[in-house]
Amino acid sequence: MFTGIVQALGRIQGQERRGDDVRLRVSGGGLSLDDVAVGDSIAVNGVCLTAVAVAAEAFEADVSVETLDRTSLGGLGAGSRVNLEKALTPATPLGGHLVSGHVDGLGTVEACHPDGRSWRFRFRAPDRLARYIAEKGSICVDGVSLTVNAVDGPCFEVNIVPHTMDATRFGEYRSGHSVNLEVDLIARYLERLMLGEQAAAPGASGITREFLARSGFRTD
Known part of the structure; x- marks a missing residue:
């Protein structure tokens, strides 16, 4: 971890x-x-x-x-x-969030621009990962723990302070650059838990509108 x-x-x-x-x-x-x-x-x-x-x-x-x-x-x-x-130890300060190091997919840098003394980056995630990314939730980009500031479909934005620009690869990113994405592991496991017994069914891959409707949730 x-x-x-x-x-x-x-x-x-x-x-x-x-x-x-x-x-x-x-x-x-x-x-x-x-x-x-x-x-x-x-x-x-x-x-x-x-x-x-x-x-x-x-x-x-x-x-x-x-x-x-x-x-x-x-x-x-x-x-x-x-x-x-x-890897963290029991004495390591948990300054970011729990990261497993198991990449979920590749994202792409869409844009970046100055935002005060910081930089605002916009990334596009694979469509299949969009459901795990929430405003003010956590995401890991190339090993950097970040807070999601905005979400728009499969795209999300983060704010990079000057220290992070200097201490990481973010200063090298340009439009089209590929990055490793790891979504919040709690969201990943929560989805699997919500499937309950259906998780063991062949082809069970995640929460869908049909699954929610069968489970009594309103989807309109």
């Missing part, structure tokens, strides 16, 4: 193809790895990866086909900057 509070900006040092998978080598960018051992988890752009080799200033992690398909990690070349966060 993570908090979505980025601890350092690292860099991809290299990618090595191993069959259909990839092994990444990532420099820590000042992140202390003294307490990181092989088998520990580190979030890279919001993706929970397992360290398979650890050196003084870098670590390696394998990226599976599933992760390559779901995230932007496969498209990062040598030199690309990445948001890093070590």
Whole structure:
């Protein structure tokens, strides 16, 4: 588990193809790895990866086909900057929100503009994730815990303060840039719980208008 509070900006040092998978080598960018051992988890752009080799200033992690398909990690070349966060401990301040590091899908930067001393970003999420994104709810973008300021269909807006612009990859984002999205895990589990026994039915994928009507909710 993570908090979505980025601890350092690292860099991809290299990618090595191993069959259909990839092994990444990532420099820590000042992140202390003294307490990181092989088998520990580190979030890279919001993706929970397992360290398979650890050196003084870098670590390696394998990226599976599933992760390559779901995230932007496969498209990062040598030199690309990445948001890093070590797994939380019982003593870690929970400054963001509970983040699993399991990316739900890829979003796209639609626009950004100054908003006072901050920046206002607009993202487009995949349609299937729109139901999990709520105004003033939490969302994780490339490993950064953020508050949703506005929602418009599959699009949402967030406010980025100067510190976050400096401490994360947000300063590099331009229109069309792909980002890893993780929705609030409470919303994800709540939907599954609401399905009740129907969750075990083949093809059960989520709450629909038909499901709500059968369950006695008004849908007009």
